[in-house]
Amino acid sequence: MKKTPLYDEHLRLNGKIVEFAGWQMPVQYSGVVAEHVAVRERVGLFDVSHMGEIWVTGPNAEKALDYMTCNKVTSLYDGKAHYSAILNERGGVVDDIIVYRGSQERFLICVNASNADKDFEWLTKHNPTDAKIVNASAEYGQIAVQGPKAIELVTPLVTGADLSTLKYFHFVECEILDSPVIVARTGYTGEDGVEIFVKAEKTVEVWRLLLENGAVQGVLPCGLGARDSLRLEAALPLHGHELSEDITALESGLGWIVKFDKGDFIGKEALLTQQAAVLPKKLVGFYLDEAGIARQGDTVATPEGTQIGVVASGTKTPTVNKALGMAFVETPYAALDTKITFVVRGRAIAGHVVPLPFYKRSK
Amino acid sequence: MEFPSEYKYTKDHEWVRVEGDVAVVGITEFAQSELGDLVFVDLPLVGKSVATHQTLCVVESTKAASDVYSPLAGTVAERNDALADDPGLINRTPYTEGWIVKLSGVSHAEIAGLMSAEEYKNLVTK
Numbered sequence: 001m002k003k004t005p006l007y008d009e010h011l012r013l014n015g016k017i018v019e020f021a022g023w024q025m026p027v028q029y030s031g032v033v034a035e036h037v038a039v040r041e042r043v044g045l046f047d048v049s050h051m052g053e054i055w056v057t058g059p060n061a062e063k064a065l066d067y068m069t070c071n072k073v074t075s076l077y078d079g080k081a082h083y084s085a086i087l088n089e090r091g092g093v094v095d096d097i098i099v100y101r102g103s104q105e106r107f108l109i110c111v112n113a114s115n116a117d118k119d120f121e122w123l124t125k126h127n128p129t130d131a132k133i134v135n136a137s138a139e140y141g142q143i144a145v146q147g148p149k150a151i152e153l154v155t156p157l158v159t160g161a162d163l164s165t166l167k168y169f170h171f172v173e174c175e176i177l178d179s180p181v182i183v184a185r186t187g188y189t190g191e192d193g194v195e196i197f198v199k200a201e202k203t204v205e206v207w208r209l210l211l212e213n214g215a216v217q218g219v220l221p222c223g224l225g226a227r228d229s230l231r232l233e234a235a236l237p238l239h240g241h242e243l244s245e246d247i248t249a250l251e252s253g254l255g256w257i258v259k260f261d262k263g264d265f266i267g268k269e270a271l272l273t274q275q276a277a278v279l280p281k282k283l284v285g286f287y288l289d290e291a292g293i294a295r296q297g298d299t300v301a302t303p304e305g306t307q308i309g310v311v312a313s314g315t316k317t318p319t320v321n322k323a324l325g326m327a328f329v330e331t332p333y334a335a336l337d338t339k340i341t342f343v344v345r346g347r348a349i350a351g352h353v354v355p356l357p358f359y360k361r362s363k
Numbered sequence: 364m365e366f367p368s369e370y371k372y373t374k375d376h377e378w379v380r381v382e383g384d385v386a387v388v389g390i391t392e393f394a395q396s397e398l399g400d401l402v403f404v405d406l407p408l409v410g411k412s413v414a415t416h417q418t419l420c421v422v423e424s425t426k427a428a429s430d431v432y433s434p435l436a437g438t439v440a441e442r443n444d445a446l447a448d449d450p451g452l453i454n455r456t457p458y459t460e461g462w463i464v465k466l467s468g469v470s471h472a473e474i475a476g477l478m479s480a481e482e483y484k485n486l487v488t489k
Binding site: 016027028031032033034036225228229291292293295315316317318323345 | 399400403405421423426
């Protein structure tokens, strides 16, 4: 079982450790609800060092990535990042990723912990050029600072950049505690904030600095539990739930990052064919109208009892304070307000289709 | 962590308190701390007969649903409907306001066979 550089910090902070994707990670410290609320109202710190970092470099780096990912890499510029995905030939999602352009010959990809090794092998195998692909995951720790007070907390700790003017999905290479870091204005919570890539051996110092300085803002260390409830309220997909190699990017609602107007890319043909037809199923949001919680794997049915889908993610979340989730349903049942039921422990619970996301921050 | 001495316990982390003819049932402080913040409790219907170790109700955190097993055979005489609005009662006051059901028709011999506070404390703290 792998440990991040912050493992001992989690123990010191009374984090409850669970196994996640082969890593020993904190699921919570003070409590999922308190941590969730801290991120919505103030600021929270997450250890996301388990995420993978892969560098793609060389004169053909842009060309290689444009073929192996579905978003348009040529639309990036230095210091700009975008959300994208690695697709298979069927249009299924090998992984969802963020691509950061340092320069036209130097790209960083941040990938899911559970897929990091698979992604690296996939990219290496499908690389159409001589671009250099390096799995640098072990060299980096990663800390997400999320919440309305995140920028206020991090800005004075950074030298060589002004974070207050850093735009969403942009990043800067700068320094914290005299050590090089990459600070990106991205996140997985639906709040403002940054994700900081830091040298593995410097991660503890930066974590402590953020925790100590964040006392003013009321910072809380937050675990995977709050990360999951926050991302679900913001309707951000999670690979293994909303995304899978056997579900196409279009079915998962990722059409907005699939750029058919660029050159050839893996999965393009399959998705073009699917786009020309009617999607068999769609990812929708739902609320339950009766007491209960529908979770991943629970059957979705019509009120008459015909099976029409399956729940991808579901829980009752702290801010929205309703039982909610995302589910795949056959396309005729995907319209807003459609009455659907959920089979939970053998009992049918009524619900209906709602727009996504469940939560949107006020700007 | 508290282990009220007048209560009886199970290895599955339920507690029992005798109150006249009925047995009040809940989950222990250890159990609630393991489960984390509860957001929903699926309570049984009043009048339901339960066998020992049968699922009595389901408690759910944001992350997972967990079964609570009946520590005794009996009939659900009353349920704590306050948990519908505030499942966190189990987290905050597991031994008092966080009670789950009251069982009638229970066997005092069966209650006597449950773990003492001392035995349960040894189970979870060793």
